[in-house]
Amino acid sequence: xxxxxxxxxxxxAYRAEAKFYSGNxxxxxxxxxxxxxxxxxxxxxxxxxxxxxxKVWRILLVPIQGExxxxxxxxKALEYFKKIKCDMKGEEILVKGFSKRExxxxxxxxx
Numbered sequence: 001x002x003x004x005x006x007x008x009x010x011x012x013a014y015r016a017e018a019k020f021y022s023g024n025x026x027x028x029x030x031x032x033x034x035x036x037x038x039x040x041x042x043x044x045x046x047x048x049x050x051x052x053x054x055k056v057w058r059i060l061l062v063p064i065q066g067e068x069x070x071x072x073x074x075x076k077a078l079e080y081f082k083k084i085k086c087d088m089k090g091e092e093i094l095v096k097g098f099s100k101r102e103x104x105x106x107x108x109x110x111x
Contacts, residue, residue, distance in 0.1 A: 010087075013038040013094055018057070020049050028056035030071060033106075035064045036097040043078060043091045061103040069103055072110035080109045 014037050018029035027049045033039055047054045057074035078093065085096040098106065 009038045009096070010040070010089070010094055013040045015040045018045065018047065018054075020047070020054065022049075026056050027052050027054050028058060029054045029074075030058045030060050031074065032060050032062050033077075033095070033098070033103070034062045035100050035103060038094065038097050040092055040094050041074075041078070043088070043093050045074070061107055063100045063103060069100075070107050070111075072107060076110040077106060080106055 014034070016031040016033070016039050018031050020027055020029055022028075029045060029047055031041060031045075041059075045054075045057055058071040059074050059077045060071045061069040063069060081093060081095045085098070087094045
């Protein structure tokens with residue numbers, strides 16, 4: 001579902017930046033999604049680290065207080081966002097800030 005009125009939040013939203021990690025002979029990118037924070041993601045992230053293309057993308061679900069709830073597949077999370085709270089411009093997607101309960105629902109949907 002695309003939300004009307006979310007357009008005004010583009011300029012104030014956090015632009016997600018991936019951190020990169022390695023494991024199981026892969027390099028993977030992880031974007032944070034923090035509770036109650038409007039966030040912009042690129043819908044088709046691309047990056048190379050040490051001349052190796054990043055093929056695995058994750059989103060880390062972070063409540064304001066406490067430990068992260070877990071991480072989920074980036075593309076599965078995008079499917080969820082498109083069903084509920086987002087706006088799109090080109091290849092970018094803006095998601096409205098989620099409550100901790102909503103972050104928990106994302107975790108359940110994606111796992």
